Amino acid sequence: MLPRLTLAFREIGSIARGSDAFRPRLVVSVPPSMAMGWLSERLAGFVASHGAVDISLRGDDDPVPFDRELIDIRLSFGPHYREHPSEEIVRDAVYPVCAPELTAKTDSLAGLPLIHTDWGPTGASFPSWRTWFEAAGIEPGRAVQRGLSANSSRAALDLAISGLGVALAQGIYCAGALEEGRLVRANALSIALRQPYCLTIPERSARRDLVAAFRNWLIEECRRSVGSPVLG
Missing domain, CATH: 3.40.190.10 (Periplasmic binding protein-like II)
Structure with a gap:
């Protein structure tokens, strides 16, 4: 039965992806203060430029359970996750x-x-x-x-x-x-501040185009705020 069920599920997936009902999903984890105002006020700009997407915005303290919660991208203060690819993006x-x-x-x-x-x-x-x-x-x-x-x-x-x-x-x-x-x-x-803000993206998510697009957008937004002329 396994080969037939595999073909059937592939067909269902193909139909879902081709329908208007299918929307990509993104799980974003940031510090609580950022989720409460800074990022939530800016998400409309990402959606406007990248189309409809289901975003789960989480305000979490470190450490976060990447695999259990299927987190695609994590913004944190300082490096915390050596088991996943991380990068420093800005120092505030x-x-x-x-x-x-x-x-x-x-x-x-x-x-x-x-x-x-x-x-x-x-x-x-x-x-x-x-x-x-x-x-x-x-x-x-x-x-x-x-x-x-x-x-x-x-x-x-x-x-x-x-x-x-x-x-x-x-x-x-x-x-x-x-x-x-x-x-x-x-x-x-x-x-x-003594430590930079860092982005962590697990390998299972790094290959997704949506995750790459959100990464680039989020880095630009962070750097624009930290580099504002009024702070110079």
């Missing part, structure tokens, strides 16, 4: 940003309310406010321990846009708000 930095009206209240960043970010499992790799003040040669006193705290980069950025304080925001997240004038840089000093 953090910038002190706040709402425009907040900077009019003081000429010293130390006098502004601070927004702290709990970076999660990779927190040791991200600069804290204490690190930033040390690099700036400023003694913040107890102010560095006070203020609001959020457990995601996106949430901290939203708090800053609302005028509740100044946040240390990654360029990839804050570039758009800076370009639109919803945020301003509260100080010129930025601190480069």
